[in-house]
Amino acid sequence: MVRSIVPYFQNDKGCDCIETNVKEFMCIGANPPFDHPHIFLDMGEERKIICPYCSTLYHYKPDLDA
Secondary structure (H helix, E strand, O other): OOOOOOOEEOOOOOOOEEEEOOOEEEEOOOOOOOOOOOEEEEOOOOOEEEOOOOOOEEEEOOOOOO
């Protein structure tokens, strides 16, 4: 059985943009009680995506370290 772990991001600092080296992940908003439903985001062929709940912009940068 193959098990994969989906990374997640939270925007506690209220950044306008978060750079990431993955294209599939979950956005959880911020730490509770300021979180939102955990939303799975998939950039597909795009390099940017906006979370529909918290409006955080995620930018794919493949050269970032893990």
